[in-house]
Amino acid sequence: MTERRKNLSIDGDDEQKKRQYNNLDVVVRPLGGAEERFYIGDMAIEAGEDETVVGTEKADNPYIHIPLLAMLALHTPRREKEAHFSVVCGLPIKQFNETARAKMKDRLLSEFDVTFMDAQSQPGRKVRIIIDDVVVVPEGVPVIFNRMLNETADDIARPELRQGSWGVIDIGAFTTDCPVIVNGKPDSMASDGIDEGIATYIDRIASSLSNSTRATITRNQILHKILNNDLELVIRGKIYPLQKEIEDQLFSFARKIIDVIDRMWSKNYEIREFFVVGGGGKMLKPFLARIMADRDIALTFIEMKNSRDDQNDPQLQNAYGYWKMAKQRFGA
Numbered sequence: 001m002t003e004r005r006k007n008l009s010i011d012g013d014d015e016q017k018k019r020q021y022n023n024l025d026v027v028v029r030p031l032g033g034a035e036e037r038f039y040i041g042d043m044a045i046e047a048g049e050d051e052t053v054v055g056t057e058k059a060d061n062p063y064i065h066i067p068l069l070a071m072l073a074l075h076t077p078r079r080e081k082e083a084h085f086s087v088v089c090g091l092p093i094k095q096f097n098e099t100a101r102a103k104m105k106d107r108l109l110s111e112f113d114v115t116f117m118d119a120q121s122q123p124g125r126k127v128r129i130i131i132d133d134v135v136v137v138p139e140g141v142p143v144i145f146n147r148m149l150n151e152t153a154d155d156i157a158r159p160e161l162r163q164g165s166w167g168v169i170d171i172g173a174f175t176t177d178c179p180v181i182v183n184g185k186p187d188s189m190a191s192d193g194i195d196e197g198i199a200t201y202i203d204r205i206a207s208s209l210s211n212s213t214r215a216t217i218t219r220n221q222i223l224h225k226i227l228n229n230d231l232e233l234v235i236r237g238k239i240y241p242l243q244k245e246i247e248d249q250l251f252s253f254a255r256k257i258i259d260v261i262d263r264m265w266s267k268n269y270e271i272r273e274f275f276v277v278g279g280g281g282k283m284l285k286p287f288l289a290r291i292m293a294d295r296d297i298a299l300t301f302i303e304m305k306n307s308r309d310d311q312n313d314p315q316l317q318n319a320y321g322y323w324k325m326a327k328q329r330f331g332a
Helices: 015-023 042-047 065-074 098-108 143-150 198-213 221-229 242-269 278-291 312-330
Strands: 023-030 036-041 082-089 111-116 126-138 167-170 176-177 180-183 192-194 233-234 238-239 271-277
Touching: 023 065, 036 065, 065 082, 065 111, 065 126, 065 271, 082 098, 082 143, 082 312, 098 126, 126 143, 126 176, 126 312, 143 271, 143 312, 167 242, 167 278, 176 242, 198 221, 198 238, 198 242, 198 278, 221 233, 242 271, 242 278, 271 278, 271 312, 278 312
Parallel strands: 082 126, 167 271
Antiparallel strands: 023 036, 023 111, 111 126, 167 176, 167 180, 176 192, 233 238
């Protein structure tokens, strides 16, 4: 988005493109480094790709930038061999410090050769991705930015979000970020978070099952079961029901999040609305809603109205916010 002024649309992808994005096989070579092959999306689950260890800080995750590089290369026109970009990305609010920001910038500010290996993306096609500038912001803040601006980021959709206090509950895989935005700026004193995400509790389910069955059950296997509403696991011919274990763990996580919300309201009782986003938002909705019903207070869950409503995909709220911030900062 700098020298080439690339305007990458992430709207309106058809089902074929969505399948392509979620089934990538790439080889990445950083400048002066060695090649390494990665599977992205469903291919990673099927291939048993290594899982990030719970507790790994985002800036220390050696693979955090791989999906970004693959997407940038995929969106580079086929006639071009290299492309320049500027990037806006985020860190969990509890990890948003000078050291972590520097690590994230150092990881991204470089040149990377990305080679596609899967048939859908022209096997053997190589693109050099050059990242010229990186801006790191606290995760959750881009959610408010995304909701405030229209789809093309050239007009205000919700002007009321520019003033007053607003909260975000961003339930990710490894952290839960709860920033408070006051008059358009993050309030570090009122913000909060948990160094746990949905993966923490999925791992507990997998560990419990592994111990009781003496089989190796992975996080991705359990996650796949939950997302497909398949709440039974067959091991050596025996059926193991998953529902109670899943509900117990997710309810425990939801209660911990509500405790954080209560703590935040004690610091800033003027928070008008909490937006619930992230991969864990949909999964925890029934549990969070049940607990909040006792308080006669509703949370705002960002949800897709249909399969093409990417603007309201809870997992893409930060991503759209980054994109809109980049358009405002770097142009398009």
